[in-house]
Amino acid sequence: MSDFETPRYSKRQVVEAGKLLKGRFSIPSNEAIEAFKIAHNWRACHILPMRHLRAELSGKVRKVGADALTAARLKRMTSIRMKLRRGPHTLYQMQDIAGCRVIMANQASVERLRELYRSEARHTFIDEDDYIAQPKATGYRGRHLVYRYFGQGNFEGLNSNPQFVEIQLRTKMQHAWATAVEAVGMARNEDLKGGQGNEDWLRFFALMASDIAALEGGVVVPNTPESESDRRHEIIALERGLNALEKLEGYRNVLKITEFTRTASPFFLIQFDQQNNKVSVKGVSAKASYASLDLAEKSDQINSVLVEVDKLDDLRSAYPNYFMDVRIFTDQLRDIIKPPRALRLSDGEWLRSWMTGRRR
Secondary structure, eight states: OTTSOOOOSOHHHHHHHHHHHTSOOSSOOHHHHHHHHHHHHHHHTTHHHHHHHHHHHHHHHHHTTOOEEEEEEEOOHHHHHHHHHHSSOOTTTOSOSEEEEEEESSHHHHHHHHHHHHHOOSSEEEEEEETTTSOOTTOOOOEEEEEEOOOOGGGGGGGGSOOEEEEEEEEHHHHHHHHHHHHHHHHHTOOGGGTOSOHHHHHHHHHHHHHHHHHTTOOOOTTSOSSHHHHHHHHHHHHHHHTHHHHHHHHHHTOEEEEOOOOSSSEEEEEEETTTTEEEEEEEOHHHHHHHHHHHTTOTTEEEEEEEOSSTTHHHHHSGGGGTOOHHHHHHHHHHHSOOHHHHTTTTHHHHHHHHHHHO
C-alpha cells in the first residue's frame, strides 16, 4: 500500500477545504492553497479503492460472459469544484471522485451485470441512479452504482474514512452519445454535459439521446417528441443550423496527437490542449500517478485526467472524447440526416418523386 496515498487530514479539514473551493478566486490566498493541498490528498486517497473496484468489475464482466471494456478515472479538480457549487454534498461526502466505467454491447448485457452486482458485491452498496428509466434532461442515459470501499486484510485501515466509488454501466451507443457531448463541450469550452452552454447544442443532444433510446427500446428524454418523424425533423433542422456533422468531424481532423511510450503501470495521464488542438498521453507509475495529475492541473489551459485501463489501445475506446473520436455518434447522425434512398422515399414520398419524374 506504500505506492498509494493515504488520508493526512481530518473529516473537518476536508469538509472546510471543500467549502473554500466552491468559491472563485484569481489569485489564491494561503488559505486557498492549503485547501487545494487537502483536496488533492483526499482525491489521491481514492486511487487504491478505485483500482480494487475496477478489478472486481472486470471479474463480474467475465462472469456474465459479456464483451465489454472497463476503465477507471479520478475526477478532475475543476469538475469537483463545479459539482460542489451545484449540489448540497460536501467534499467528504462526494461519491464520484473515483469512477469506474464499463461499456457493453447492449442494454441486456448492462442489466445482467447490474443484477449480478445487486446479488453479490464485496463492497458496501450505497445508492443507484437509473438514468435508463429516467434519463436526465440533458439526454444522459446509463446506470450508476455507488459503493463504499471495504478494505480487507492489509487494507482495513482505509475503512475509517468513507471512500466512495461510482460505477457507470453504459451501452456502446450511450457511451457514443456521452463522448460526443463531452467532445463538443471541450472544443467549445462549455459544460454541455452539465446542461450549461449553447441552447441549440443542448437541444440537439437531447433529441439525439431520445433517438438512441428509441433504437434501444428505452424511454425517451423528457420534453422531446415521442414521434420519430417529429424528433428527426427537429434534429435535421438543428443540424443544419449548427452544421453539427461537419463540426463534429472537423474537431477530430485538426487534432494533433502525441502518444508517449507507456510504462508497466496501467495509469495514463491524458492532457487536452484546446488552444493548440493537441492531446498527449503519458504512462505514469502508480506511485507517481496522483503527483503527475496534481502537477498537470496547475495549467488552466489544459484539460487533464488520470485514467486506468488495461492497455494503451483501450484509451481511445474508453475516453474517445479526449481524442475527439465521435465516429459512432456521427454515423448515427448521418443515418438521420442522410438516410438510404429507400427510407427517404417512404410515407408517400415515392409517389411525389414518381409524379415529379413524369412531369420532367
